[in-house]
Amino acid sequence: MLINKAYKFRIYPNKAQATLINKTIGCSRFVFNHSYLYGIMRTKRQGKV
Numbered sequence: 001m002l003i004n005k006a007y008k009f010r011i012y013p014n015k016a017q018a019t020l021i022n023k024t025i026g027c028s029r030f031v032f033n034h035s036y037l038y039g040i041m042r043t044k045r046q047g048k049v
Contacts, residue, residue: 013021
């Protein structure tokens with residue numbers, strides 16, 4: 001029998017923690033977008049992989 005479970009967590013960060021979380025997410029977004037764009041440009045240059 002397959003049982004699916006999910007957990008939700010809610011956090012209540014203070015101001016310093018919220019700032020650090022936002023910086024971390026911003027850096028992650030930058031790296032993801034940069035890598036995504038690199039892949040698109042590489043595909044355009046080299047054709048389909």
